[in-house]
Amino acid sequence: MMHLDSPTFWLAFSLFFVLYSFLPIGRRWILALIASLAFVAAHQIAAVCDLFIVSLVTYFSALQIDSHRVESAPVRRRHLWSWFAIVLLISNLVVARSFASVAFFGISFFTFQMLGYLIDVQRGQCPAERSFFNLLTAFTSFVYISAGPIVRTARFQPQVVQPSSLKIAGARQACFRILCGLAKKAIGEMLALVANTYFAKLSSHHETLATWTAVLALAGQYYADFSGYTDIAIGIGSLMGYELPENFRTPYFSTSVADYWRRWHITLNEWFLHYVFTPLCLLRPPAFFRSIQLRVALSLILSMTLIGLWHGWNWNNLIWGLYNASLILLGLTLRKSLLLDRFISSGGPLIRRILQTGSTVYLMILGQVLTRADSLAGALRIWQDLHFSPLGLRFGGPRLVLFFAVLAGLVIPHVVDHLRITRPALFCNGRVLFIGSLFLLVFILTFSISGRPFLYENH
């Protein structure tokens, strides 16, 4: 398997990049398409066939939707084409997610990109692409097909056809971003060792410190793995002349659950905001649904449930989606009653921030247990062990060292990302990039356990 952190991938990418750089800018998409199809085929030949078929359906449907936009054409025909393609794409995704034997590589990502494209064409936000192969290049790009970010085709398509040329400064920053991603992947793998050991033995209780160590390791693993992949994708994209959207903005520094969902997997949440939540809220409801709060609450519950199911087609993720929706609604109600604001405002700004971020991270960590535990009973047992374990709380030298090492694995990637966002000039400084790259390279070569898939590649 060819993952973005494997030596095989980087060898293939180096050869690809040399060829890509020598091609005229207007022809680079051809090589990018060939490389992307080869990348998907290296994972799963069947996925290439599925990708090709659904891309063809999307391409023709979008052309039909566009051709029925003229005033003389019946509106119903346009809607019919939209619904035909949307139902087919969703059926393809649901069947693939329901049966492991047909779980196509990258299906959740390319399906959502295609759905977004069709709805944008239907809404008149972008014209239907006339070249099938240009569209296929945007749908299949190896940079993001396996784990996002989910790009808006209308914005990304022009970059595929006419990528920008690479400057030295841009290349340095791109390489540093890639190294940051690889280092995060290595951290994620180390944290996974701690989390996996714990979650493999869920049939009995664990003591409190070990449980906190494991759930913090899980939280750190999720962030390091997924944001690490995004860093690599954005870095490779920059080298190829693409500007990919950011997918994370230090989510564990959020001040509320709603804020967390604006900072975690940003492109997925924006997708749901554009194509599910907002249209649902704006539906003309029957009389008993006229209450605005009820309409917003139901739309939010449905959107968060679907986000949960997107992460995994099982009960755990469905409950996790509902858990997040409930917390967001609770936060809204408390904010409306001003109770929470009054309580938090009673301290200074620092106390307020610590309380807000601390409670958000605490609730999100409890939620992540739902996605990792083998059953609801297992998750409830972990929640109990986090607070009142029957085995109590045992402090010992090695246990405390492991706890703080895990905490560092959770916090350090966040601090680096926080600096990148708040002090961008620092990450343009040649000396900082050089010393930082050297350090990251040594770290990756020492600690990397390459060749394991990224978590979101399972989607």
Added chain:
Amino acid sequence: MTARLEAVFYRVFRRTFPISRELSAWDVPGWDSIANIELILEIEKEFGISFSTQEVLDLKCVGDIFDLLARKHKPE
């Protein structure tokens, strides 16, 4: 129209603040995507009009809301 809009803002944010064309979600704590949709639905109810998804997603500041209202709302 501004007074009615200020009343709508109060219903959503539970506090008063001066409404200007330049005011945007960045200037008001708590004006997130959920508060935004509540605001839109309250405006629809107050002025008896309806917005499309695209119109809602294209809104950038209060000035855009004024422009949409001027286009859609015909005072009796």
